[in-house]
Amino acid sequence: MVRVLTALGLITLLATCGGRPERVSSAPPPAPSVEPAGRLLVAQSNIDPAALAKTLFGAKRDGSPQSPAPFGGYAKGCLAGGAQLPETGPTWQAMRLSRNRNWGHPETIAYIKRLSARAAAQPGWNGLYIGDISQPRGGPMLTGHRSHQIGLDIDIWMRPADNLGLSRTDRENISSISMRRMKGAFTNGNWTRAHHQILKAAASDPAVARIFVFPGAKVQMCNDETGDRAWLRKIRPWWGHHYHFHVRLKCPAGTSGCVNQDPPPPGDGCAGAEEWVRNILNPPPPDPNAPPPKPRREYVLADLPKQCVQVLSSR
Numbered sequence: 001m002v003r004v005l006t007a008l009g010l011i012t013l014l015a016t017c018g019g020r021p022e023r024v025s026s027a028p029p030p031a032p033s034v035e036p037a038g039r040l041l042v043a044q045s046n047i048d049p050a051a052l053a054k055t056l057f058g059a060k061r062d063g064s065p066q067s068p069a070p071f072g073g074y075a076k077g078c079l080a081g082g083a084q085l086p087e088t089g090p091t092w093q094a095m096r097l098s099r100n101r102n103w104g105h106p107e108t109i110a111y112i113k114r115l116s117a118r119a120a121a122q123p124g125w126n127g128l129y130i131g132d133i134s135q136p137r138g139g140p141m142l143t144g145h146r147s148h149q150i151g152l153d154i155d156i157w158m159r160p161a162d163n164l165g166l167s168r169t170d171r172e173n174i175s176s177i178s179m180r181r182m183k184g185a186f187t188n189g190n191w192t193r194a195h196h197q198i199l200k201a202a203a204s205d206p207a208v209a210r211i212f213v214f215p216g217a218k219v220q221m222c223n224d225e226t227g228d229r230a231w232l233r234k235i236r237p238w239w240g241h242h243y244h245f246h247v248r249l250k251c252p253a254g255t256s257g258c259v260n261q262d263p264p265p266p267g268d269g270c271a272g273a274e275e276w277v278r279n280i281l282n283p284p285p286p287d288p289n290a291p292p293p294k295p296r297r298e299y300v301l302a303d304l305p306k307q308c309v310q311v312l313s314s315r
């Protein structure tokens, strides 16, 4: 499995995620698809069902005036009733405000508030710098990310948020810092015990489904943890994710149109992360029988759950 994934990682294009160039393949795997948009609803709304979903959703500046609800999966869906993370709070700042991606399900906003308060207790941290969540109405984006479509994915900077007085301009210009060396096989000198503690708090929250971080960080945490190890199961090694970690929340209770990803396999996942690291250090030869990669088609509106038509058109 790791070999196949590694091969895929080599053939992908560049995109941005969390303020730094990153491979598109670093987007976590797509969740299963749901019922496509109904023709009737699309016809009623006067929106062309064949229009590119990213163009439609990328043009929305505000959340939809609807009850909060994610529709579809993390990589194929939209968000009704999105809430905006305040640009600055007591223990956080939203970064890259020009992107207008500081929107999420209200439970996502609540999660950021409680995790950032925990982070602020760490030495050298006053809270968290928050990267992309979702667009105001979720959906596919014009640039970057395959996931982040239903308001339940959050990119959190690895750079310690030591100054919560950054201006808008500062937040466009400063970058996060990388935690990796040897192509992600190991952490570098920027990694601290505080990172371990913040990721542990992040993963221990029952609202969380998975957290994506580079393989060397997972192995580091596997080696350093001396207490409870249950939280390590939710820490999943993935490409990129050395300038930020990516928190994925479960579908909130009672949101029937939201599609969860299968839970991670049982166990702490440390052996799998170690194998990934070995494959980084000593890459296996490419499989001559591997099928050529399938070009990925861009979603049109009719590909998304039918409720997304209403999400787009409500005002």
Ligand SMILES: [Zn+2]
Binding pocket: 017, 148, 153, 154, 155, 246
């Ligand atoms: Zn992300």
